Amino acid sequence: MPGDSNDEIRTSLEQHLKAWGLRRFTSDRDYFAWQQRTFSRNDLDALHRAVETRRQGGSAADQAFYDLTAQPSLIPALYSQRYDYYLEVGSRISAVLDPDQPILDAGCGIGILTTFYAAQHPTCWVIGIDRSSASIDQARRRAKELGLDNVRFECYDLEKDALPERYPAVIATHVLFQSERDLGVPSRSWATFDRDSDPLTQEAFEARTGIGPRLDRLSVALAPGGRAILFEKARLLSRRIPFQRALAARGLFPLLRPEPIRYASVEEITEDGPLYILSRGPASFLWDEQPEPDEGAQLDLSAIMQARGTDEAPLYENHWPSAQVAWAQLPARQVVREVTRDEADGRQLHVEQGLSGDLMYLYVANTFDQRQLVVVEAARRGMLEQYYREIVGENS
Numbered sequence: 001m002p003g004d005s006n007d008e009i010r011t012s013l014e015q016h017l018k019a020w021g022l023r024r025f026t027s028d029r030d031y032f033a034w035q036q037r038t039f040s041r042n043d044l045d046a047l048h049r050a051v052e053t054r055r056q057g058g059s060a061a062d063q064a065f066y067d068l069t070a071q072p073s074l075i076p077a078l079y080s081q082r083y084d085y086y087l088e089v090g091s092r093i094s095a096v097l098d099p100d101q102p103i104l105d106a107g108c109g110i111g112i113l114t115t116f117y118a119a120q121h122p123t124c125w126v127i128g129i130d131r132s133s134a135s136i137d138q139a140r141r142r143a144k145e146l147g148l149d150n151v152r153f154e155c156y157d158l159e160k161d162a163l164p165e166r167y168p169a170v171i172a173t174h175v176l177f178q179s180e181r182d183l184g185v186p187s188r189s190w191a192t193f194d195r196d197s198d199p200l201t202q203e204a205f206e207a208r209t210g211i212g213p214r215l216d217r218l219s220v221a222l223a224p225g226g227r228a229i230l231f232e233k234a235r236l237l238s239r240r241i242p243f244q245r246a247l248a249a250r251g252l253f254p255l256l257r258p259e260p261i262r263y264a265s266v267e268e269i270t271e272d273g274p275l276y277i278l279s280r281g282p283a284s285f286l287w288d289e290q291p292e293p294d295e296g297a298q299l300d301l302s303a304i305m306q307a308r309g310t311d312e313a314p315l316y317e318n319h320w321p322s323a324q325v326a327w328a329q330l331p332a333r334q335v336v337r338e339v340t341r342d343e344a345d346g347r348q349l350h351v352e353q354g355l356s357g358d359l360m361y362l363y364v365a366n367t368f369d370q371r372q373l374v375v376v377e378a379a380r381r382g383m384l385e386q387y388y389r390e391i392v393g394e395n396s
């Protein structure tokens with residue numbers, strides 16, 4: 001209900017997920033045991049085939065996958081895997097919805113979150129659209145069972161069909177990126193996180209991930225002064241930057257600070273999002289194209305000196321983007337050997353072994369934002385020389 005605190009929203013959402021037959025699992029063993037009990041051999045075979053075909057790409061395979069997973073007998077055990085996702089994302093979105101405005105949920109799937117928004121905001125009209133007709137049938141059936149009369153579901157393909165109306169709130173969660181595997185756009189070189197503003201690269205990214213045509217439709221469906229609420233797998237900087245540029249090109253800017261979200265998929269922790277709340281301006285926040293603050297330790301030379309000789313561990317280790325700052329701060333850096341080369345997957349890799357006073361370091365950087373700095377005493381250089389050979393493939 002409007003005005004509910006976050007705890008109240010989460011409690012209502014948990015009840016809602018229960019009504020859909022979903023359960024929360026924290027152990028893979030228990031979760032898969034439930035799947036085994038629930039699914040027949042035929043179900044499992046059909047699911048494996050659909051996952052495999054979908055992995056090869058294409059809209060038809062994606063649609064067939066969602067048509068299959070909309071079968072009522074599969075829903076509880078399949079969608080329970082996303083229990084925490086629904087809880088984290090659904091509660092945050094519900095909290096920012098305006099109680100009196102129509103809402104479009106684009107790519108609503110079987111309507112688990114759409115029906116929650118409708119139940120929480122009974123004075124709103126909620127419209128869910130999806131290109132999977134089986135998902136839409138299922139969503140309609142469930143909305144009826146839940147007694148909701150303020151929600152409607154329609155079969156639309158965001159890439160092909162023009163949406164007939166404009167909405168003050170447009171939601172799309174895990175919908176816009178066709179491909180989960182696309183690494184995105186590499187940085188200009190291994191030495192920077194910056195991306196050139198190259199229209200051809202951007203256009204190619206938007207076309208192959210599908211976000212270009214989908215965002216075009218969504219942005220047309222957004223009423224003047226409306227808000228777009230988007231949550232995609234755009235946590236990698238190489239996906240986040242071109243995604244944000246695609247939003248900016250359509251005049252969309254953050255009203256609230258984009259929020260990265262962490263949730264469990266049973267035992268696996270997923271770093272996802274960020275959650276974007278956007279409008280056509282004026283912008284409250286500028287787009288941020290830098291890596292997120294990370295957990296890498298700052299380079300502290302006095303601590304390094306004190307730690308010398310105390311154990312076998314490196315004196316300093318940083319596997320985060322902040323390793324780039326630490327590497328740049330190494331005093332009297334002197335390169336002993338280095339390699340920079342283009343890898344088969346399109347990334348540029350740089351591997352550098354060098355000296356900083358009487359310390360030895362290994363620095364690895366690539367154009368998909370991975371960084372690694374390891375510092376040891378020069379007397380233990382063998383360890384780094386071995387790493388260097390392994391990374392550049394001299395041992396093979």
Ligand SMILES: C[S@@+](CC[C@H](N)C(=O)[O-])C[C@H]1O[C@@H](n2cnc3c(N)ncnc32)[C@H](O)[C@@H]1O
Pocket residue numbers: 062063066106107108109110112113129130131132135156157158159160172173174175214
């Ligand atoms: C991962 S599910 C997400 C469902 C829901 N939004 C959620 O957050 O749980 C992706 C959904 O997007 C739908 N979808 C993908 N491409 C679409 C398109 N071009 N037009 C309409 N729906 C699409 C799929 O059919 C599927 O139901």
